[in-house]
Amino acid sequence: MELLHFEFFRNALIAGLFVSVACAIIGTYVVINRIVFITGGIAHAAYGGIGLGVFFGLNPVLGAVVFSLAAAFGMGTVSYKTKQRIDTLIGVMWAVGMAIGIVFADLAGGYTAGLMSYLFGSILTISKTDLLLMAGLDILVLITTGLFYQRWLSISFDPEFSEIVGLPVKRYYLLLLGLTALTVVMVMRMVGIIMVIALLTIPPAIANRYFTSLKKIMAFACLLGALFTVTGMFISFYLDLTSGAMIILVAGIAYFISLGINPKPRSSRSMVNTGEGGKDGIAS
Amino acid sequence: MSKPVIRLSNVTVRYDGHPALEGVSLTVYAGDFLGIIGPNGGGKTTLLKVILGLVVPVTGRVEVLGMAPAQARHRIGYVPQVMDFDPDFPIQVADVVRMGCLKYLRFGNESRRQCLENVEEAMRRMGVWELRERQMGRLSGGERQRVLIARALVTEPEILLLDEPTASVDSRFQVTIYQILSRLNETLTICLVSHDIGVISSYVKKVACLNQHLFYHGEKEITEEMLMKTYRCPVDLIAHGVPHRVLKRHG
Numbered sequence: 058m059e060l061l062h063f064e065f066f067r068n069a070l071i072a073g074l075f076v077s078v079a080c081a082i083i084g085t086y087v088v089i090n091r092i093v094f095i096t097g098g099i100a101h102a103a104y105g106g107i108g109l110g111v112f113f114g115l116n117p118v119l120g121a122v123v124f125s126l127a128a129a130f131g132m133g134t135v136s137y138k139t140k141q142r143i144d145t146l147i148g149v150m151w152a153v154g155m156a157i158g159i160v161f162a163d164l165a166g167g168y169t170a171g172l173m174s175y176l177f178g179s180i181l182t183i184s185k186t187d188l189l190l191m192a193g194l195d196i197l198v199l200i201t202t203g204l205f206y207q208r209w210l211s212i213s214f215d216p217e218f219s220e221i222v223g224l225p226v227k228r229y230y231l232l233l234l235g236l237t238a239l240t241v242v243m244v245m246r247m248v249g250i251i252m253v254i255a256l257l258t259i260p261p262a263i264a265n266r267y268f269t270s271l272k273k274i275m276a277f278a279c280l281l282g283a284l285f286t287v288t289g290m291f292i293s294f295y296l297d298l299t300s301g302a303m304i305i306l307v308a309g310i311a312y313f314i315s316l317g318i319n320p321k322p323r324s325s326r327s328m329v330n331t332g333e334g335g336k337d338g339i340a341s
Numbered sequence: 342m343s344k345p346v347i348r349l350s351n352v353t354v355r356y357d358g359h360p361a362l363e364g365v366s367l368t369v370y371a372g373d374f375l376g377i378i379g380p381n382g383g384g385k386t387t388l389l390k391v392i393l394g395l396v397v398p399v400t401g402r403v404e405v406l407g408m409a410p411a412q413a414r415h416r417i418g419y420v421p422q423v424m425d426f427d428p429d430f431p432i433q434v435a436d437v438v439r440m441g442c443l444k445y446l447r448f449g450n451e452s453r454r455q456c457l458e459n460v461e462e463a464m465r466r467m468g469v470w471e472l473r474e475r476q477m478g479r480l481s482g483g484e485r486q487r488v489l490i491a492r493a494l495v496t497e498p499e500i501l502l503l504d505e506p507t508a509s510v511d512s513r514f515q516v517t518i519y520q521i522l523s524r525l526n527e528t529l530t531i532c533l534v535s536h537d538i539g540v541i542s543s544y545v546k547k548v549a550c551l552n553q554h555l556f557y558h559g560e561k562e563i564t565e566e567m568l569m570k571t572y573r574c575p576v577d578l579i580a581h582g583v584p585h586r587v588l589k590r591h592g
Contacts, residue, residue: 215440
């Protein structure tokens with residue numbers, strides 16, 4: 058526990074807890090909307106912004122925010138229009154974003170090894186400012202989810218019906234993707250671009266196996282996220298291994314274990330008399 | 342004659358150049374209970390989406406309750422296909438029905454609160470109140486169907502549109518669904534589509550056939566000519582519920 062005497066480690070632990078909150082809430086929406094790969098595309102496109110940020114001598118995180126938001130709105134608009142063939146576009150943005158980042162980092166010249174921390178994450182570099190930004194994003198995510206809980210649930214479950222009852226579905230969908238982009242940039246500081254989607258999706262995916270209400274899934278995912286980041290950090294310190302990768306490994310192992318643990322009862326047909334028997338399942 | 346509530350004239354819809362609907366004209370009057378049958382891929386769901394203003398036709402005119410569909414759609418209760426939904430989606434039955442109340446967001450909190458009270462009534466009416474805390478995807482097809490009807494009723498619609506309402510319902514309970522719809526038809530105009538000729542039972546008042554083209558005479562009877570054109574092959578049809586047979590007697 059002498060680790061806790063180091064300020065950077067305390068910062069990293071707090072960051073892990075902050076990240077878990079936004080990850081759990083946004084990750085739940087990502088999982089139920091099946092936009093895991095759009096989220097991956099957003100994360101990798103962000104690298105282009107990092108490269109440009111370095112090249113123009115600006116804050117790379119600012120560049121990442123701009124690029125990830127642009128990617129989110131671009132892919133969001135296209136995926137909203139056509140449900141098919143979006144995977145090709147995601148793949149292209151994924152790779153082109155990375156390519157832009159690499160080329161501009163080359164052009165910037167000088168010492169660019171620091172950019173590795175964006176790819177693989179580095180909890181050593183997390184500053185007080187980062188913590189403030191993370192806390193701010195958590196508050197933003199909590200407030201918007203509190204306001205739009207029912208609406209986001211509706212557009213995720215049945216966008217067409219939501220549109221018929223008069224919800225501006227596209228606007229809410231893009232707002233969700235925008236928050237996803239900001240969360241991705243924040244998580245990137247912890248575990249790196251390459252592993253962002255794992256930390257966003259594994260906790261809600263596990264929680265979804267045991268809970269049926271969105272609120273409970275978010276709460277449980279938050280606990281899991283905190284557990285994974287803290288456990289991963291301690292292991293990585295004692296074994297002197299990359300912390301981001303260790304966090305993801307812990308999460309991944311938990312995911313595979315959860316696959317073996319009995320999920321919520323699948324066939325708990327109600328005993329109430331509803332005018333029908335139990336066996337009128339899928340007929341077509 | 343009661344007043345027309347849905348009016349389509351010469352509507353054509355194409356997806357990437359492929360025709361989904363060709364020159365469809367249809368008038369539905371207040372109080373109608375219209376069943377539209379046709380093969381899979383015959384444009385049935387597209388027709389409903391045109392009425393809802395979710396699909397815009399390349400040619401033709403659509404009028405719902407005297408307005409453009411997008412303006413009128415909040416007065417339509419839409420019941421989509423049960424099988425369109427992800428069974429693992431974490432949503433409870435009550436939350437599904439409450440979606441109907443989103444309609445009242447723009448009318449202020451008072452009418453929304455009113456609506457939330459209607460949720461219980463609609464769920465009891467459909468016999469799904471006891472299931473309110475269950476996960477939607479864990480219900481049987483028939484139960485889910487009734488939840489979706491309850492959700493549509495919460496919006497207090499004037500027209501009810503149903504997409505394959507009996508496709509995922511065990512044949513024993515298809516009658517139950519039709520009895521429910523028949524009762525609703527006392528106050529609502531109902532229009533449903535189905536690929537299953539057999540389910541267009543004695544409850545429906547009028548029948549149309551759709552396979553890109555629409556064949557409709559404003560009557561209940563399906564002629565053999567309509568079926569030939571719709572299915573492009575002779576369909577051997579056993580008319581259930583003999584007292585109200587849909588098909589003309591042979592010979």
